[in-house]
Amino acid sequence: MNTTTLRNSTYLSLIYLFFYIPIIVLIVYSFNNTTFSLVWHGFTWRWYVDLFSDGDLWIATWHSFFLGIASATGATFLGMLTAVSLYRYRFPGRNFLNGLIFILILSPEIVTGAALLILFTFFHLPLGFMSLLLAHICFCIPFVIVTTYSRLISFDKNIFEAAKDLGASDFIIMIRIILPLLSPALFASWLLSFTLSLDDVIISYFVSGPEFQILPLQIYSMVRSGIKPEINALCSVLFCVTVTMVVLAQLALRKKT
Amino acid sequence: MKTDNHFKSLSLSVIWAWMFLFALLPFCLVIIASLMSHNESDLITLPTTLANYQHLNNSTYIRIFEKSFVIAGISTLLCLIIGYPFAYIIARMQSRWKSFLLLLVIIPFWTSSLIRSYALIAIIKAKGILNSLLIAFGIIDQPLAILFTNYAVMIGLIYNLLPFMILPIMTNVERLDQRLIDAAKDLGANRFTTFRKIIIPLTMPGIIAGSILVFLPAMTIFYIPDILGGAKSIMLGNLIQNQFLISQNWPMGSAFSAVLTLILVTLILVHVWVTRGNKKREWL
Amino acid sequence: MKYLVSAFLIFLLTPFAAQADDKVLNVYAWTTEVPDFVVHMFEKETGIKVNFSTYDNNEIMYAKIRTTKKSGYDVIMPSSYFVDRMARQHLLEKLDKSKLPNWKNINPSFLNPAYDPKSEYSTPYIWGITGIFYNDQYYKSGELKKWSDLWDARFYNKLMLLDDTREVFSMALLRLGYTANDHNPEHIKEAYIKLKDLLKNVKVFSTGTAVSIMIDEDATVGMAWNGDTFRASRENKNIHFIFPEEGFVIWVDNFAIPKNAPHKEAAYQFIDFVLRADIAKEVAVSTNFPTANLAGFKLLPDSIRNDPTVYPPKEVMRHAQFQTDLGDDTLALYEKYWEELKMSD
Numbered sequence: 001m002n003t004t005t006l007r008n009s010t011y012l013s014l015i016y017l018f019f020y021i022p023i024i025v026l027i028v029y030s031f032n033n034t035t036f037s038l039v040w041h042g043f044t045w046r047w048y049v050d051l052f053s054d055g056d057l058w059i060a061t062w063h064s065f066f067l068g069i070a071s072a073t074g075a076t077f078l079g080m081l082t083a084v085s086l087y088r089y090r091f092p093g094r095n096f097l098n099g100l101i102f103i104l105i106l107s108p109e110i111v112t113g114a115a116l117l118i119l120f121t122f123f124h125l126p127l128g129f130m131s132l133l134l135a136h137i138c139f140c141i142p143f144v145i146v147t148t149y150s151r152l153i154s155f156d157k158n159i160f161e162a163a164k165d166l167g168a169s170d171f172i173i174m175i176r177i178i179l180p181l182l183s184p185a186l187f188a189s190w191l192l193s194f195t196l197s198l199d200d201v202i203i204s205y206f207v208s209g210p211e212f213q214i215l216p217l218q219i220y221s222m223v224r225s226g227i228k229p230e231i232n233a234l235c236s237v238l239f240c241v242t243v244t245m246v247v248l249a250q251l252a253l254r255k256k257t
Numbered sequence: 258m259k260t261d262n263h264f265k266s267l268s269l270s271v272i273w274a275w276m277f278l279f280a281l282l283p284f285c286l287v288i289i290a291s292l293m294s295h296n297e298s299d300l301i302t303l304p305t306t307l308a309n310y311q312h313l314n315n316s317t318y319i320r321i322f323e324k325s326f327v328i329a330g331i332s333t334l335l336c337l338i339i340g341y342p343f344a345y346i347i348a349r350m351q352s353r354w355k356s357f358l359l360l361l362v363i364i365p366f367w368t369s370s371l372i373r374s375y376a377l378i379a380i381i382k383a384k385g386i387l388n389s390l391l392i393a394f395g396i397i398d399q400p401l402a403i404l405f406t407n408y409a410v411m412i413g414l415i416y417n418l419l420p421f422m423i424l425p426i427m428t429n430v431e432r433l434d435q436r437l438i439d440a441a442k443d444l445g446a447n448r449f450t451t452f453r454k455i456i457i458p459l460t461m462p463g464i465i466a467g468s469i470l471v472f473l474p475a476m477t478i479f480y481i482p483d484i485l486g487g488a489k490s491i492m493l494g495n496l497i498q499n500q501f502l503i504s505q506n507w508p509m510g511s512a513f514s515a516v517l518t519l520i521l522v523t524l525i526l527v528h529v530w531v532t533r534g535n536k537k538r539e540w541l
Numbered sequence: 542m543k544y545l546v547s548a549f550l551i552f553l554l555t556p557f558a559a560q561a562d563d564k565v566l567n568v569y570a571w572t573t574e575v576p577d578f579v580v581h582m583f584e585k586e587t588g589i590k591v592n593f594s595t596y597d598n599n600e601i602m603y604a605k606i607r608t609t610k611k612s613g614y615d616v617i618m619p620s621s622y623f624v625d626r627m628a629r630q631h632l633l634e635k636l637d638k639s640k641l642p643n644w645k646n647i648n649p650s651f652l653n654p655a656y657d658p659k660s661e662y663s664t665p666y667i668w669g670i671t672g673i674f675y676n677d678q679y680y681k682s683g684e685l686k687k688w689s690d691l692w693d694a695r696f697y698n699k700l701m702l703l704d705d706t707r708e709v710f711s712m713a714l715l716r717l718g719y720t721a722n723d724h725n726p727e728h729i730k731e732a733y734i735k736l737k738d739l740l741k742n743v744k745v746f747s748t749g750t751a752v753s754i755m756i757d758e759d760a761t762v763g764m765a766w767n768g769d770t771f772r773a774s775r776e777n778k779n780i781h782f783i784f785p786e787e788g789f790v791i792w793v794d795n796f797a798i799p800k801n802a803p804h805k806e807a808a809y810q811f812i813d814f815v816l817r818a819d820i821a822k823e824v825a826v827s828t829n830f831p832t833a834n835l836a837g838f839k840l841l842p843d844s845i846r847n848d849p850t851v852y853p854p855k856e857v858m859r860h861a862q863f864q865t866d867l868g869d870d871t872l873a874l875y876e877k878y879w880e881e882l883k884m885s886d
Contacts (some may be wrong), residue, residue, distance in 0.1 A: 011342055012347070012358075015339065016361065019365050019416075019419075020365060022365075022373050022376035022377050022380065023365045023373070025379055025386065026373065026375075029376070034776055035776065036753045036772065036776060037753055037756040037757055038379040039385075081268050081271060081272055082272045084268070085265075085268050085269060085272055093273075097272075097276060099522065100281060100284065101280070102522060102525065103284055103518050104280050105470070106517065106521050106522070107287070107514060107518065108493075108514055108517070109477065110497060110498055110510070111287055111497065111510065111511065114501060114507065114510075115283035115286045116279075116283060117609060118608060119286070120609070121608060121610075127613060138280070143421075143470060147428060150425050150462040150463050150465070150466040151432060154432035154459070170264040170265055171264040174264070184427075188359070188424040188425075191363045192424055194367070195366045195420070201371075206608075208594070209612075210592045210594050213594060216371075217594070217596075218595055219369050219371055220371060221571060221596055221597045227749075231369075232372065235368045235372050239364065246360050246364065247357075250357040295869070297630065298630055300608065317881050375750075382759055383757075384757050384758070405744060405745045405759075484749070487745035487747065488745070489743065490884060491883045491884060499876055499879075499880070501604065502598070502601055503876055505600075505604070505869055505872070506873060
């Protein structure tokens with residue numbers, strides 16, 4: 001058993017390393033004493049100084065996080081509802097709905113973005129937070145559905161039969177049985193959606209308005225003239241904050257048990 | 258029974274309303290657009306025409322499609338090979354560190370993928386970290402030319418899409434009933450056979466879900482071939498992008514998208530048909 | 542719980558908070574070309590709040606403005622031939638020069654350009670030239686003089702080219718003696734054939750990472766903008782720029798006001814502000830891009846003003862060609878050849 005655990009731990013560590021080495025590089029380079037080069041030129045704090053005096057970047061960051069949380073929650077809710085309905089009910093158009101979901105994932109972002117923009121223009125929806133939120137929920141939902149559904153079909157259908165026999169309504173079954181069993185999938189879906197929303201560029205370009213700035217657009221716009229390490233500084237700060245929050249949450253949970 | 262119907266109808270209404278507005282309508286728009294024309298003053302205009310689809314039958318486009326398909330396919334396969342064991346190990350952990358470990362996987366991806374791609378460049382370029390280390394240790398004399406090749410593109414794809422493979426598989430492996438594995442052992446199966454005959458089929462829904470969530474974006478992502486691949490060849494994502502932005506030919510871009518959708522849906526349907534004997538096809 | 546919901550709703554509605562008209566300005570531009578401090582100075586002097594949105598290529602800005610005629614933006618920054626195109630499609634306001642007293646500061650060479658013959662729609666701001674860069678550690682100066690030099694066999698797998706259809710084709714067209722704005726399908730095809738030959742020399746196509754590629758010597762020779770080369774040369778002294786003899790393309794980024802802009806007065810104030818000599822000078826110094834503002838140019842420190850890379854002498858500028866709009870059909874032809882070019886290996 002020891003060799004298995006050792007082997008497992010080694011494998012896990014390697015993969016984590018794979019994920020984190022670029023992050024470490026990113027953080028290290030935020031101290032790089034050069035504006036455009038991607039080679040190390042010495043240590044400096046100036047990018048952090050620049051960063052902390054740049055109010056606009058922080059506002060955009062806050063907007064992105066807020067949008068991400070809202071979209072992930074909305075998408076997880078709607079996606080879960082859809083996955084459960086697809087799983088439990090036979091209704092007209094079920095296969096068609098299936099197809100629609102796949103098409104949503106398959107659509108290149110630029111097509112989705114353009115189509116949504118046309119849609120919003122047609123309905124005279126002003127571009128801004130709402131349009132972004134709707135668009136983000138829209139492209140996150142299929143990921144939620146796929147993740148949730150793949151867990152649903154490993155359920156033992158007998159549970160539902162038993163519950164029904166005992167007189168439980170659909171709603172109760174949903175709340176008491178399905179949701180708890182699904183919670184890991186829901187958690188995973190929420191995380192996926194949040195990740196997707198934070199990083200979306202193309203769809204956001206099309207449906208964003210002048211008054212709600214988000215971070216990915218700011219970053220991508222710097223590409224043309226070269227990305228300065230100030231952005232690395234921002235990403236490093238965000239990264240450290242999130243990791244700290246997660247570690248603190250974990251420690252808090254430990255205390256509970 | 259009444260409450261039953263209420264809940265069911267409410268759910269279905271909400272779902273259909275959303276899907277109608279944000280999935281069906283845009284999709285119809287795309288199909289309609291692909292059958293239209295365009296001119297200097299209007300992005301999409303009459304007359305309707307099949308010309309866009311006819312233009313698709315072009316050897317360059319077919320080669321672009323093939324190339325994207327191959328690169329996306331290899332990347333997906335590698336994601337599966339790398340990601341499955343990872344998902345398996347974490348899912349089967351009893352420890353309460355499990356969700357923490359899961360979060361640790363996701364957190365790097367809350368950093369802009371563009372910036373992480375730049376970090377990848379800093380690592381693999383000629384004067385980058387990897388080459389500097391390898392040369393310093395005397396393992397190689399000349400820097401490895403990884404950047405601006407297809408390998409760099411695949412590394413970038415795998416790096417960015419691996420969580421999309423890991424998460425669905427994980428949620429699936431968690432449902433694995435240990436008793437089945439024990440039973441197999443009792444019946445004399447070795448680890449490999451158990452894996453092949455029990456674990457893989459039972460986690461197939463997760464594998465398929467993960468593969469779909471990786472393969473499809475891999476086909477249409479455009480900035481990774483640009484930044485890491487040196488933009489030396491065009492992949493499907495760039496092609497469609499160019500149609501929309503540079504050629505301002507939205508009908509053509511829509512046609513591309515529609516055909517891409519059609520091909521991939523066909524592939525999925527083929528898979529469904531082929532595995533129709535298998536109980537687990539109820540996934541679709 | 543209730544407080545959470547209220548807080549959530551307040552956050553939700555804050556972005557909608559109606560702002561007094563003309564005390565707000567929505568700018569849609571390239572972030573790196575309008576430095577933050579300029580925006581902040583404007584806000585302080587006028588009390589107008591600026592919402593600064595960004596994009597990274599003209600095409601996507603154009604696609605958005607074209608699709609939703611009421612995009613909500615007051616000031617946009619189209620490059621040369623996009624002014625041409627957008628004006629023809631009635632997407633831009635005719636500028637009321639009486640509201641732009643600082644118009645006189647503009648360098649006359651940039652007024653009435655081919656893409657806006659009466660300078661009715663655009664205000665030139667920053668410009669650039671596409672030429673050849675090289676690293677003198679690897680190549681002697683004087684070795685490279687023209688576009689056709691790049692086709693030389695010793696540049697095998699060494700070149701960096703801009704990842705832009707028109708720029709790359711312009712290079713071939715100019716080499717063949719044609720104009721960079723050629724409509725003739727025969728000429729375009731010739732250019733395509735010439736470019737196929739060049740492909741084996743190309744190591745990377747790039748627009749965004751160009752500067753770091755030059756500095757880190759991932760590519761040691763190729764096609765680049767003079768502004769980028771100048772900035773690269775400040776971190777790597779071996780990098781130099783030449784203006785090819787056959788001619789070269791000049792692009793100009795302009796400020797323009799889209800039709801249906803909600804805050805026109807504020808827009809005029811902003812554009813006039815940027816046209817001020819001192820502001821133009823600050824922008825030029827901070828971004829290292831060549832400025833189209835003559836009054837601002839005169840205030841520049843000698844080290845930049847006399848740098849031939851950034852501000853070439855008049856005789857050199859005679860070979861410059863402004864990019865004009867080619868029209869959808871011709872662009873589609875270019876695009877078709879571009880796709881075949883990239884897939885031809």
